[in-house]
Amino acid sequence: MSQGNNTPLGIGLMIATTFIFAVQDGLSRHLASEYNVLMVVMIRYWFFAAFVMAVASRRAGGIRAAAQTTQPVLQAFRGILLASEICVMVLAFTILGLVESHAVFTCYPLLVAALSGPILGESVGWRRWAAIAVGFVGVLIILQPGMGVFDPAALIPLLAAAMFAVYGLLTRYAAKADNTATSFFWTGVAGAVTMTLAGIWFWEPMTGPDWLVMACLCVTGISGHWLLIRVYEVAEASAVQPFAYFQLAFASVIGLSFFGEEVRANVIAGAAIIVAAGLFTFWRERLQRRSRQLL
Template sequence: MTDAGRGIALMCLTMLALAVQDGFSRHLAGEYNVWMVVMIRYWFFAALACGLAASRGRLRAAFATPRPFLQAGRGLLFTAEIVILVWAFTELGLARSHAIFALCPLITAAIAVWVLGERIGARRWLAIAAGFAGVLVILRPGAAGWDATALAPLLAAAMFGLYAVLTRLAARTDTALTSFVWTGVTGAVAMTLPGLWFWQPMAPADWGWMAGLCGVAALGQWLFIKTYEAAEAGLVQPFAYLQLVFASLIGVTVFGETLAANVVIGAGIVIAAGLFTILRARPAPGEGPLDRGAG
């Protein structure tokens, strides 16, 4: 298998692992407090990140950063985004939540203009506008039965978009390992107090679900790292939308969710707009990274 083929295969497996992770989260958050579920997940995340750094003899170095407030801020932002999105899974289901959350790459592109000074041309701005139109199709504001709860995954997408841009900003001075460790530890510290405050006794069988959540989350992170070791981001990024497909399948087959026509149509618009933006951002052979910036 070529590097490109291996990268695509790894990205597909990564999205499957992340969709299964969301399925575990939806089940556990439906039975127990979201704060507690996310707290335990972050305890494992922090232990994994610190263990990885320690195994490389770089634990102390991983905490060294010239921008501690930036690292802590992006870690807190990511933590809050996870809490909101997991809560949305329990209220809206996996399929509908992910259909709205799929707007994230478009939001990231828009925020990058403001924070990183990246350039976006008229066609990509139109794609971003089309993506928001797709979300409006999904949300159907003003329609009978509309609930403001549906805005939760949209808020989560905006938060993750800002987190992604801040991560790229941190990468200018810090290693990936430093950002990884700060994300895990900051989240674990932030979640411990509310998680313990809302602690609920967990049935023995559900500890198995929790172990599955932590295990598949670790697998997803490992596959994600391996994906970008095997192939360039521009090649594999379009396959990230498979998480929506896998999560929807889990929602329908495991949790009995239904896919309304407006959700399918709206998600299709969002995905098409996102793919256009990703492909326009990829430099053509011989182009520099900024040559396609105004496309």
């Protein structure tokens, strides 16, 4: 993938991407509250896999070139892990709502930083460890484990964040031997196969209006991933990644406006702490990358 340096365009595309993904989450929340989560994610993955194969067929060498890898087990596991994480997160939407689920999920960059040492062997300095610790104070503020009866369901989006963090690190590890097109292809195809094997047993008829919602869900999924590809084509990841936090704001607006969710003070405070800690880790990573480039 050829990468440009048009940071303003990349930021604009990233904000648009987060809006589309927030709409996708709202559509998923609606459908998963009416139908089985596995079926909803399965249909979504069918369209995602079709999009992935269409993208691969337009590149040099076609689908065969995109599928070639020296690490098929790793690539397949990545796809299975992401599909599982999506199921867990959609389940969280139906139990906790969009606002609280996304507030907890925003800690995944901190989990990436914490796990990059043991998984990738990267060095994590004391400043980033301090930011990670502060971020998890924010998670505890949201979860409130010591306030009355603790709801174990609050751990569901935290599990999704951990799964997504591991997926991101494995993607970075896979990039040592495979290009972006190959990883993208395996993500879609392995996920679609996994969800078909799991979700086909829970098939149930959908109403006409809900099929329209499902069509919108598939369109937002495809357009969101296409825009995300464009984001990383036109700008450096470190420059645009902090703007991914806009998804929390957009999802919160959708949750408040369409699902009647409430925003508790502890959720706002905890989310603000998590976002601040995450932005600090992105800033530190960018500084370290620049210093390595100057050496």
